[in-house]
Amino acid sequence: MVPFQYNARSLWVRKVTTLATAFGIALVVFVFAGALMLGDVSRVLAAAGRADTVIILRKGSDAELTSAIANDYLGLFRGPPQVSQAGGVIGEIVVVVIAEHADGSGSSNVLVRGTPPEGIAFRPEIKIISGRAPKPGTNEVIVGKAISGRFKGLSAGQSIDLRRNRPLQVVGEFTAGGASYESEVWGDLDYVRNALGREAVVSSARVRLNSSADFDAYRQIIETDKRYSMKVMRESDYYEKQSQQTAAFLKTLGLVVAILFSLAAMIGAAITMNGAVAHRSREIGTLRALGFSRRAILASFLIEAIVLAVVGGIIGSALVLVLSVLVSFPVINFQTFSEIVISFHATPAVFVKSLVFSGVMGLIGGLVPAIRAARVSPIEAMRA
Amino acid sequence: MNLATYARRNLFRRRGRTILTIMAVTLAVVIFCAIRTFIVAWNSGADEAAADRIATRHKVSITMQLPKHYIEELREIPGIKAATWANWFGAKDPKERLPFFAGLAVDHNSWFDVEDEMSVPPDQLAAWKETANGAILGDQLAKALEVQVGSRLVITSDIYPGDWEFKVVGIYTPRRKTVDRNTLVFRWDYLNNDSRAVYSKEHLGWMVSRITDSAQSADISRRIDAKFDSRDDQTLTMSERAFALSFLGGFAAVLTAFNWVSLVILLIMTLILANTLAMSVRERTHEYGVLRAIGFPPGHILGFILGESLLIALVGGVIGVGLVALVINHALGPAMEANMSGVFQHFFTPGWVLVVALGAAAVLGLVAGAVPAILASRLKITDALRRLG
Numbered sequence: 001m002v003p004f005q006y007n008a009r010s011l012w013v014r015k016v017t018t019l020a021t022a023f024g025i026a027l028v029v030f031v032f033a034g035a036l037m038l039g040d041v042s043r044v045l046a047a048a049g050r051a052d053t054v055i056i057l058r059k060g061s062d063a064e065l066t067s068a069i070a071n072d073y074l075g076l077f078r079g080p081p082q083v084s085q086a087g088g089v090i091g092e093i094v095v096v097v098i099a100e101h102a103d104g105s106g107s108s109n110v111l112v113r114g115t116p117p118e119g120i121a122f123r124p125e126i127k128i129i130s131g132r133a134p135k136p137g138t139n140e141v142i143v144g145k146a147i148s149g150r151f152k153g154l155s156a157g158q159s160i161d162l163r164r165n166r167p168l169q170v171v172g173e174f175t176a177g178g179a180s181y182e183s184e185v186w187g188d189l190d191y192v193r194n195a196l197g198r199e200a201v202v203s204s205a206r207v208r209l210n211s212s213a214d215f216d217a218y219r220q221i222i223e224t225d226k227r228y229s230m231k232v233m234r235e236s237d238y239y240e241k242q243s244q245q246t247a248a249f250l251k252t253l254g255l256v257v258a259i260l261f262s263l264a265a266m267i268g269a270a271i272t273m274n275g276a277v278a279h280r281s282r283e284i285g286t287l288r289a290l291g292f293s294r295r296a297i298l299a300s301f302l303i304e305a306i307v308l309a310v311v312g313g314i315i316g317s318a319l320v321l322v323l324s325v326l327v328s329f330p331v332i333n334f335q336t337f338s339e340i341v342i343s344f345h346a347t348p349a350v351f352v353k354s355l356v357f358s359g360v361m362g363l364i365g366g367l368v369p370a371i372r373a374a375r376v377s378p379i380e381a382m383r384a
Numbered sequence: 385m386n387l388a389t390y391a392r393r394n395l396f397r398r399r400g401r402t403i404l405t406i407m408a409v410t411l412a413v414v415i416f417c418a419i420r421t422f423i424v425a426w427n428s429g430a431d432e433a434a435a436d437r438i439a440t441r442h443k444v445s446i447t448m449q450l451p452k453h454y455i456e457e458l459r460e461i462p463g464i465k466a467a468t469w470a471n472w473f474g475a476k477d478p479k480e481r482l483p484f485f486a487g488l489a490v491d492h493n494s495w496f497d498v499e500d501e502m503s504v505p506p507d508q509l510a511a512w513k514e515t516a517n518g519a520i521l522g523d524q525l526a527k528a529l530e531v532q533v534g535s536r537l538v539i540t541s542d543i544y545p546g547d548w549e550f551k552v553v554g555i556y557t558p559r560r561k562t563v564d565r566n567t568l569v570f571r572w573d574y575l576n577n578d579s580r581a582v583y584s585k586e587h588l589g590w591m592v593s594r595i596t597d598s599a600q601s602a603d604i605s606r607r608i609d610a611k612f613d614s615r616d617d618q619t620l621t622m623s624e625r626a627f628a629l630s631f632l633g634g635f636a637a638v639l640t641a642f643n644w645v646s647l648v649i650l651l652i653m654t655l656i657l658a659n660t661l662a663m664s665v666r667e668r669t670h671e672y673g674v675l676r677a678i679g680f681p682p683g684h685i686l687g688f689i690l691g692e693s694l695l696i697a698l699v700g701g702v703i704g705v706g707l708v709a710l711v712i713n714h715a716l717g718p719a720m721e722a723n724m725s726g727v728f729q730h731f732f733t734p735g736w737v738l739v740v741a742l743g744a745a746a747v748l749g750l751v752a753g754a755v756p757a758i759l760a761s762r763l764k765i766t767d768a769l770r771r772l773g
Contacts, residue, residue: 020659024652031645058545065447066474066542068583097445098620109446163444164616196448198583229545250638257645260415264649267408268656271401275663278398330637 002292002300011308021272025312025358028265033320033354035254037344039247048179049236051212056205059229064094064204065336071200077207082218087208090119093193094203096338099151108339112185114192131156131172139191142172144182146341166195183340246333262361269365273305277373284373285381298374305366306359313358317351391691405660409700412653413741417708419646421733423639436598438605439627441590443618449587450617463604464593468494471589474542475568482528486567489575498594501559508554516574518553522565526555544580561730650744657752661693665756672760673768682761689757690750697749701742708733
């Protein structure tokens with residue numbers, strides 16, 4: 001084996017070239033990691049779902065937004081023995097309203113959830129981080145942390161109109177353990193539905209079961225009851241299904257771009273390594289004359305290419321770290337046409353994948369130059 | 385031998401490297417054009433919406449509806465030539481032959497007068513007015529759902545329970561390329577008379593107006609919204625394009641991200657090009673010293689290097705642009721339009737994208753060459769001569 005120091009020093013001697021190539025690779029890794037993290041939208045949505053909680057929608061509806069259930073049914077949903085007496089049943093109304101971006105860059109749909117007084121306690125992960133909880137029966141609302149401040153009228157102390165003369169008054173801000181609830185506005189069930197002219201109707205019902213194993217039995221009871229025509233899903237499955245389309249779309253798009261980009265980066269690596277081989281043919285000849293085998297030369301140049309690329313990978317990861325701290329990214333939930341804000345979440349897995357990806361780019365880009373290096377004839381090289 | 389010959393021979397002294405660099409530039413230009421094409425295609429349906437049409441929706445939410453009588457009041461507003469309305473039906477194919485298509489309950493007396501880029505034969509239009517459960521489909525949708533004029537069609541809805549049965553009375557064809565060919569329209573009165581539509585009884589989803597003078601669209605929009613401003617259900621009027629985009633407001637961020645990403649590829653290209661130039665210049669420093677020593681001024685050295693950089697970038701750019709014109713516009717684009725017309729009705733790289741791509745390649749070629757060129761031209765002759773290749 002040719003000592004690794006030889007490669008490290010060779011890269012160091014050609015600082016500018018090394019850095020230019022590594023930085024190109026860093027940009028590709030940056031895009032790659034960004035795509036991986038965007039695909040993460042499923043994590044954000046799925047975080048809201050619990051296995052021991054059931055969501056009930058009108059049969060045929062795929063989302064809370066398009067579903068409607070008469071209020072009277074809520075009492076019936078509570079009937080079966082699988083329902084937890086502590087958690088119980090809540091019915092909520094969901095609507096999207098258009099809101100203008102605070103920075104003036106157009107507008108987006110925001111999801112407003114009208115929840116009964118026990119709705120916040122139903123989800124223990126909800127924490128009020130500033131202001132206070134809304135008073136039941138009033139027009140007070142709390143805003144999820146992810147969208148707080150992003151829209152005009154959706155910061156503490158401000159208000160937006162749900163309809164003429166029916167404003168929603170923001171009194172606080174909440175978090176929900178990273179779940180998509182953080183991209184919603186929560187108000188009082190009766191106030192919201194009265195303002196919408198939908199008295200006695202809810203969009204969805206959520207039922208807490210005694211245990212997640214009770215799901216099949218409970219679903220059987222509700223779905224076979226001819227009175228209802230309802231769809232019963234585990235809350236966790238519902239959210240996973242919601243995010244599938246968006247997540248798959250973003251991930252595919254992002255990865256296609258990253259892979260195309262990596263072709264360019266590999267060409268860049270190949271150019272640099274080719275230059276290195278041409279420049280150092282005398283050295284290679286000397287190494288061969290000293291007794292290093294062709295295979296050792298091949299390995300040495302491959303290692304150099306991989307190191308070059310991984311340096312790029314490390315720079316790219318550092319850029320990603322900056323991205324994950326500074327930027328949160330709004331994506332659209334195709335089921336509700338509303339905006340969900342996701343923050344780039346740089347997990348260790350993202351870094352590992354990025355470094356492996358950069359290593360592979362180096363390996364492929366460096367392959368042909370390394371073969372060329374291995375083929376250098378010691379006699380000719382030293383004569384040149 | 386003159387300067388041009390020298391420059392040309394320099395270019396191919398390291399043939400492998402030059403070819404790889406040209407490939408990198410080509411690739412970058414192709415990717416840049418492809419991303420731009422994607423963005424353009426995504427917006428195109430909305431982009432080419434007729435300028436003389438405006439849409440009026442509920443001010444607060446796309447899910448909230450307006451009282452039916454709003455349409456009569458709207459039609460009285462001066463400047464409006466014709467107006468129609470539609471309700472979103474949330475149509476789904478029970479056999480899931482296609483993931484998504486637009487289903488609208490519309491006013492059969494006025495819909496195709498306003499949305500006149502959808503062309504329906506007069507006899508089919510007449511039949512629609514006679515058939516309460518009649519539906520008219522886009523030609524592509526009809527193909528996907530395997531129906532012809534006269535067929536029975538059952539669809540379900542995200543919003544209204546149960547099966548909905550229609551009789552296909554007509555097929556519309558597009559008059560322009562950007563018209564969605566995957567829409568189903570049926571009669572609004574059919575929906576309104578059904579007991580399952582109790583929540584939307586005598587309500588409409590949105591109104592579309594054709595105006596007499598497209599230059600006045602902002603004024604007329606304001607007039608409409610002012611008329612309904614004191615009501616419980618206020619309206620928001622905008623161009624039909626803005627209306628189409630408002631459904632996908634949150635998607636704008638993805639497009640913005642793509643905008644940035646398309647610049648990143650150009651940056652990568654510049655780095656690769658600069659690296660190639662830097663390597664070549666380093667190898668030739670001794671020669672540049674010789675050239676200077678025999679009397680060539682520094683400006684010539686600068687010119688050689690910048691010229692070489694520009695040439696590589698332009699060759700790569702021209703090949704890239706040519707490939708894009710050939711592949712996207714003649715093979716991939718038509719295939720996308722045929723298979724994904726729900727998303728991309730018009731997948732085509734417009735000329736300006738090609739021009740911008742080529743221009744960007746040229747400018748970045750000069751930028752990439754600038755640093756090595758300036759450094760090389762400033763080098764002292766003695767220092768340059770001391771360097772060995």
